[in-house]
Amino acid sequence: MIYADYNGSAPLCEDVKEYLVNRFQTGPFANPNAIHHQGQQVLMAMENSRSVVAKALGAKMNQVIFNSGATEGCSTIFHSILDDALENGRSTIIMSGIEHSAIRNTANWYTENKGYELKTLPTTRDGIVEVEFLNKWIKEAPEKIAMVTVMAANNETGVIQPLKQISEICSANKIPFFCDTTQYIGKVPFSFKDSGIDYAITSGHKFGALTGTGILLAKDRTTLKPIIIGGGQEKGLRGGTQNYIGNETVAVALTTISKNFGKIEELARKRIKFETKIKNNYPSVYIIGEKAPRLATTTYIAYRGIHGQAVQIELESQGIFVTTSSACSDNEPVTSKVLKAMGLTDDIGRGVVRISVGLCSSLEVYEQIYEALSKAYDKLEQIKSY
Amino acid sequence: MIYADYNGSAPLCEDVKEYLVNRFQTGPFANPNAIHHQGQQVLMAMENSRSVVAKALGAKMNQVIFNSGATEGCSTIFHSILDDALENGRSTIIMSGIEHSAIRNTANWYTENKGYELKTLPTTRDGIVEVEFLNKWIKEAPEKIAMVTVMAANNETGVIQPLKQISEICSANKIPFFCDTTQYIGKVPFSFKDSGIDYAITSGHKFGALTGTGILLAKDRTTLKPIIIGGGQEKGLRGGTQNYIGNETVAVALTTISKNFGKIEELARKRIKFETKIKNNYPSVYIIGEKAPRLATTTYIAYRGIHGQAVQIELESQGIFVTTSSACSDNEPVTSKVLKAMGLTDDIGRGVVRISVGLCSSLEVYEQIYEALSKAYDKLEQIKSY
Numbered sequence: 001m002i003y004a005d006y007n008g009s010a011p012l013c014e015d016v017k018e019y020l021v022n023r024f025q026t027g028p029f030a031n032p033n034a035i036h037h038q039g040q041q042v043l044m045a046m047e048n049s050r051s052v053v054a055k056a057l058g059a060k061m062n063q064v065i066f067n068s069g070a071t072e073g074c075s076t077i078f079h080s081i082l083d084d085a086l087e088n089g090r091s092t093i094i095m096s097g098i099e100h101s102a103i104r105n106t107a108n109w110y111t112e113n114k115g116y117e118l119k120t121l122p123t124t125r126d127g128i129v130e131v132e133f134l135n136k137w138i139k140e141a142p143e144k145i146a147m148v149t150v151m152a153a154n155n156e157t158g159v160i161q162p163l164k165q166i167s168e169i170c171s172a173n174k175i176p177f178f179c180d181t182t183q184y185i186g187k188v189p190f191s192f193k194d195s196g197i198d199y200a201i202t203s204g205h206k207f208g209a210l211t212g213t214g215i216l217l218a219k220d221r222t223t224l225k226p227i228i229i230g231g232g233q234e235k236g237l238r239g240g241t242q243n244y245i246g247n248e249t250v251a252v253a254l255t256t257i258s259k260n261f262g263k264i265e266e267l268a269r270k271r272i273k274f275e276t277k278i279k280n281n282y283p284s285v286y287i288i289g290e291k292a293p294r295l296a297t298t299t300y301i302a303y304r305g306i307h308g309q310a311v312q313i314e315l316e317s318q319g320i321f322v323t324t325s326s327a328c329s330d331n332e333p334v335t336s337k338v339l340k341a342m343g344l345t346d347d348i349g350r351g352v353v354r355i356s357v358g359l360c361s362s363l364e365v366y367e368q369i370y371e372a373l374s375k376a377y378d379k380l381e382q383i384k385s386y
Numbered sequence: 387m388i389y390a391d392y393n394g395s396a397p398l399c400e401d402v403k404e405y406l407v408n409r410f411q412t413g414p415f416a417n418p419n420a421i422h423h424q425g426q427q428v429l430m431a432m433e434n435s436r437s438v439v440a441k442a443l444g445a446k447m448n449q450v451i452f453n454s455g456a457t458e459g460c461s462t463i464f465h466s467i468l469d470d471a472l473e474n475g476r477s478t479i480i481m482s483g484i485e486h487s488a489i490r491n492t493a494n495w496y497t498e499n500k501g502y503e504l505k506t507l508p509t510t511r512d513g514i515v516e517v518e519f520l521n522k523w524i525k526e527a528p529e530k531i532a533m534v535t536v537m538a539a540n541n542e543t544g545v546i547q548p549l550k551q552i553s554e555i556c557s558a559n560k561i562p563f564f565c566d567t568t569q570y571i572g573k574v575p576f577s578f579k580d581s582g583i584d585y586a587i588t589s590g591h592k593f594g595a596l597t598g599t600g601i602l603l604a605k606d607r608t609t610l611k612p613i614i615i616g617g618g619q620e621k622g623l624r625g626g627t628q629n630y631i632g633n634e635t636v637a638v639a640l641t642t643i644s645k646n647f648g649k650i651e652e653l654a655r656k657r658i659k660f661e662t663k664i665k666n667n668y669p670s671v672y673i674i675g676e677k678a679p680r681l682a683t684t685t686y687i688a689y690r691g692i693h694g695q696a697v698q699i700e701l702e703s704q705g706i707f708v709t710t711s712s713a714c715s716d717n718e719p720v721t722s723k724v725l726k727a728m729g730l731t732d733d734i735g736r737g738v739v740r741i742s743v744g745l746c747s748s749l750e751v752y753e754q755i756y757e758a759l760s761k762a763y764d765k766l767e768q769i770k771s772y
Binding site: 003005008009010011012017020021024027029030031033034035036037038039067068069070071072074075100101102105106109203205210211212213227228229230231232239240241242243244245246309312316321322323324 | 389391394395396397398403406407410413415416417419420421422423424425453454455456457458460461486487488491492495589591596597598599613614615616617618625626627628629630631632695698702707708709710
């Protein structure tokens with residue numbers, strides 16, 4: 001069995017499993033806000049986890065807010081920035097056209113319900129956001145821009161965006177830059193400080209921590225406004241008894257991931273080899289974002305004229321689990337919004353499967369996927385030609 | 387070691403530990419929204435958990451929304467009801483004076499930021515909400531009441547509120563009734579249907595499920611508006627990849643709890659025996675809410691003239707972990723807001739400790755706590771008399 005849907009959700013990391021099995025035996029279990037020793041032990045372990053997370057992500061401890069995941073982080077950040085931006089004359093949200101549906105839906109909510117205007121940044125055919133438009137739009141009316149939101153790496157294509165350029169433009173114009181780093185953290189070494197990003201988010205389940213965990217990074221935490229009010233936890237920024245067990249697993253998983261960063265180059269090399277071989281043997285194959293900088297662990301691949309879902313099912317029959325686009329839009333039989341934004345047509349859009357592995361995956365994974373994928377293509381080519 | 391801070395947070399239930407250790411070995415781990423078999427298996431297990439939860443709580447499956455905990459539930463419900471109540475002329479929130487800080491802070495946020503008016507229901511000296519005031523206020527201007535929020539059982543005192551009466555009044559006047567059932571679910575058999583409540587909430591960590599889990603129950607889910615927007619999960623009511631592992635543990639823990647409901651009477655009897663014995667031996671002792679219907683698992687006890695924190699430390703030195711008030715206000719050296727609302731004075735307020743056990747606790751727990759508490763009182767009486 002090869003699980004190749006890490007961009008959808010990563011399996012629980014082996015180190016996290018081991019950590020939890022031990023933790024279940026020894027405890028402690030308590031409310032981290034309680035005054036007794038058990039509570040204080042839990043609190044200390046959680047703050048230690050925060051320190052590990054901060055270090056792993058190049059952030060300060062007070063920039064790390066634990067929450068339930070990237071989508072909560074997204075809603076918190078939009079609320080924080082847009083709660084009063086309009087009344088200060090900042091009415092425009094600039095968003096890339098390839099954002100995850102969580103970001104897109106949230107931005108649309110603010111345009112439909114709160115009167116914001118949304119400007120969508122175009123991307124190249126390889127899925128890279130065109131920064132010159134950002135520059136142009138900001139120059140036209142910098143005082144009107146409420147926020148810029150561009151993701152770090154795309155969930156479907158794995159294409160890495162020009163973060164540093166975007167953060168420099170935003171910073172020079174004092175415009176908050178929210179970057180969805182959900183597919184980036186845990187796959188690429190990341191320094192929040194060096195990135196210049198104002199707000200970043202991720203979900204623990206994307207890199208092997210427990211489901212229902214997440215991190216919000218804020219350059220200046222005083223700019224945050226909670227959407228979950230509650231009893232003052234996370235210094236008043238996120239109410240509710242802290243998910244201390246979950247937060248500990250975030251630290252464990254990020255530590256394991258950091259140890260695996262050495263594998264990135266080798267994986268990237270093997271991935272390119274796999275893609276090249278497939279393309280050479282199947283001229284109808286198209287690799288999305290091929291020429292762009294991409295995560296070493298993602299291949300988004302289409303066979304023109306063969307439906308992605310057929311390929312997915314064929315791979316599944318060989319014990320390889322992939323998706324057609326993102327998990328959230330997997331059931332839509334149409335070309336994904338990301339591919340449409342990249343200007344790709346339906347013959348490619350309907351043929352895609354997303355193959356995404358993790359830094360903990362075996363280095364042989366791409367050879368195995370090659371074997372399975374070519375078998376699938378061979379079979380489906382035959383059926384097609386009847 | 388006796389852990390007696392279940393109202394703060396319950397230890398992970400033994401059945402949940404066992405379940406997770408097995409689950410970690412077998413998997414599957416996947417995004418429940420993915421189309422492949424692993425994703426579908428995860429989805430089915432999660433929906434099965436929803437069905438178990440619904441059955442355990444006397445609700446329909448489509449009334450159960452999984453989230454990250456009671457505080458998130460609270461913010462979601464306030465947002466759902468109050469987003470447009472004011473513009474429909476419904477400007478008053480009626481809340482009890484003994485609500486948990488999460489509810490209180492959220493209600494205050496709406497009065498301070500959105501122009502709502504807050505009316506606080508008084509309670510008897512035993513901590514029971516005075517329903518006649520609710521009746522009176524609603525009769526005065528039923529069309530002005532946006533919502534009523536009264537908890538099911540108080541987190542400090544364990545006093546159970548007249549839910550049925552309140553829900554009937556609200557229902558007759560078509561006023562949404564939000565009931566914080568966080569301290570009730572998992573401690574008392576509960577039927578959402580029979581309760582007549584419109585919205586209920588709880589956190590999994592209060593009854594032995596994983597931290598970071600929660601349930602929102604809504605009589606009519608179409609009245610809900612999400613605060614976490616995201617990609618349409620939980621039928622559009624709570625965005626973000628579902629915490630499927632956590633949600634499974636909610637079902638496991640509630641199943642275990644249901645099996646232990648038979649212990650309630652015995653625990654209640656032993657609790658009364660313990661309280662009576664302590665009172666007989668220490669005339670300065672005051673049991674808060676003594677005459678009210680209370681959870682079988684909570685004793686809120688004051689020794690006039692001896693500081694609660696001193697008692698808590700003495701108990702801790704004997705391996706018994708209790709808190710002085712609730713976990714969230716444990717560090718405040720003043721009489722808790724709940725006790726103030728009940729009209730209790732500082733000589734009691736400063737002397738309290740909260741002893742809270744769970745339905746999985748040993749039936750001998752109250753005998754052991756009696757031994758430890760009398761030792762603590764003896765020692766502190768001596769010190770006091772110097």
